[in-house]
Amino acid sequence: MRFRDRVVIVTGAASGIGAATARAFSHEGAKVVLVDRDRARLDEVASELPHEHTLSCTVDVAQQAEVEGMVENAVARFGGLDVLFNNAGVLASGSVTETDAATWRRVMAADVDAVFFASRAAMPHLERSRGCIVNTASVSGLGGDLGLAAYNAAKGAIVNLTRAMAIDHGRAGVRVNAVCPTFTRTGMTEDMIDDGTTVPLFRRHIPLDRIGEPEDVARVVLFLASADAGFVTGVNLPVDGGLSAGNGQPLYGS
Template structure:
């Protein structure tokens, strides 16, 4: 399919995991993709796997507003427009509020919250011109709480509600804004989980397994497509059914 032929898509956190899967998916459907990540070697290697004439790699720290502004300006200067903004960059910190440090909070809020705010702030004027859309990566941890992940839950909850609020503010300007909310996904971020932890996740996910990054990217592609033309302000769980539960234990 060439659903995104002629479209310009910016993806943060694009060197690995969900961001890399999104880059491959949009590129495979004809899009010009701008891959942004703070690890230069990784983002350059990822970009090298995509068509050279429709791919640009940028080294960007999304917690730096000037870097994000430059990323958007450079994209529009090179390609003339921006159609889809995917705010995907994120980090995870394990621990309760007492177990984690203020430096941990500054890091996770700087990337997970500020990075989305900056991406939205600087991309929206261009998305309004193109009648484009924005997709943010939240989490099921932004829809409910987790044990031992207070800062992460706070950051992803902020992304979910920011998504809803921006959808209200900018819908009449022709910009749709939605979020994906994955559960456990097989990425570098979760690769350190031991077998026992992964088994606990599998017990809680009705499909019995973690998601592949491509399964999240496919939902992003739907949200960016004309098939989702009346989907706005949605925070869509991509979780194998985990949030379908009321939290009570399985007894039969």
């Protein structure tokens, strides 16, 4: 019960990593604010959690006013804020020549602007509680991929924004870290999981010989948000089964 009576905001909470992390925080005693655009799926997740300790907010995290209102509603309902988990995001394929301006802006709005808006709105409350932020970055923010220019740029921005916020707000007692998952079983990757080729390809490059599960990432988020990581800030932690341990050469026997 590391988070008994702590107030936690989870964006992108209707599925995947967000839903798994919201459940994990709630299981350890937190009062959880679920944030997503998908009301129906958000209600499904909320129905699994204690009603008196759960608040659901239908929000487009790319919209500043909606995010600011959500943070104020959370604080009004539960009396403060201890953890912000910036998890919502979108994926788009394509090189820079294959990516139109509208797609570029959509990815930047959901993956970068949303983190800026939520962190900015939450920071005064987190300074009062000496709380923390955990961002969902990606191994795609630590290195490049083929045909993911916008996503690589967005997640690279989150990697360095995590470092910048850790430096800027550490003396106020706020820690800021990020998780960097590899290919993980979520709604975003559902089509690729079902195509019959992507999962075997990733498994050949992941030493632990499997793709990630949402619960794998959730456990690391809770560690970074807990007192166990009380002297950890500015870290972008790969959750990748050993993928980033390699130098790019084929694994023996793969």
